[in-house]
Amino acid sequence: MKKKLIWNPARFFFHYIGTEKLEALAKEGWVVERLRLGGLLFQLTEDKPKEVQYHLEFQPIQKVEEDTPPLEEGWELVDTVDYTQVYQGSSEALPKETSYELLLGQLRQEGYSLGKYTIISILFLVSFFILHMRADWALVQMILLGGIMMLSITAILMLTLYIVNKFRQHNLKNM
Numbered sequence: 521m522k523k524k525l526i527w528n529p530a531r532f533f534f535h536y537i538g539t540e541k542l543e544a545l546a547k548e549g550w551v552v553e554r555l556r557l558g559g560l561l562f563q564l565t566e567d568k569p570k571e572v573q574y575h576l577e578f579q580p581i582q583k584v585e586e587d588t589p590p591l592e593e594g595w596e597l598v599d600t601v602d603y604t605q606v607y608q609g610s611s612e613a614l615p616k617e618t619s620y621e622l623l624l625g626q627l628r629q630e631g632y633s634l635g636k637y638t639i640i641s642i643l644f645l646v647s648f649f650i651l652h653m654r655a656d657w658a659l660v661q662m663i664l665l666g667g668i669m670m671l672s673i674t675a676i677l678m679l680t681l682y683i684v685n686k687f688r689q690h691n692l693k694n695m
Contacts, residue, residue: 522566524550528559528576528604533684533691539574546572552598552606559604571611577618578603578692592616620692627692631685638678645671 526541542552542562550564552574575595594613598606603623607616648671652664 523553524564525556525561526564528555528562533688539576542574543572546570546574552608554599555601555604555606559601562606573609573611573613573615574598575607575609575616575618577605577607577616578620578623579605624689624692627685627689631682631689634678634682634685638675638682641671641675641678645675 526545545551545564547569549566549569551567551570551572553563553565555561556563592614595607595609595616598608600606609616645668648664648667652661652668655661655664
């Protein structure tokens with residue numbers, strides 16, 4: 521059997537990508553077999569062409585491991601990786617209803633932590649910069665300069681993660 525991989529951009533940003541592409545590929549004879557690389561890729565397997573519908577769902581990591589909600593009639597779970605689940609349903613199955621309140625709560629908590637660590641790293645960066653300006657010894661200035669560079673990278677990384685987290689929350693609210 522032939523296999524191919526398709527990128528899943530919804531994994532990072534929780535924006536609605538629709539499943540029309542997967543459903544069109546199912547009509548051509550490609551069905552979703554599993555998620556790869558932590559949900560970044562769909563692995564498709566060649567099969568008979570059929571009318572199916574797919575549904576992507578995002579739930580908190582703890583909820584996925586603890587229990588999976590009962591499946592609605594006509595739906596089956598294809599694969600689960602981290603907080604991404606892929607469901608396949610017959611063409612007659614009723615659309616799945618989803619609630620993202622638990623995942624939004626988890627993202628808010630992560631956003632709070634990221635914001636706190638961003639502020640702390642910026643405060644350390646400013647204090648290292650002030651100490652660097654006031655230090656009289658060249659060796660101390662060089663050590664502080666190295667610390668400033670590392671803290672700059674840390675602050676930029678934390679700020680980037682914070683912005684991505686806020687973008688994910690925004691997209692999840694609008695789903």
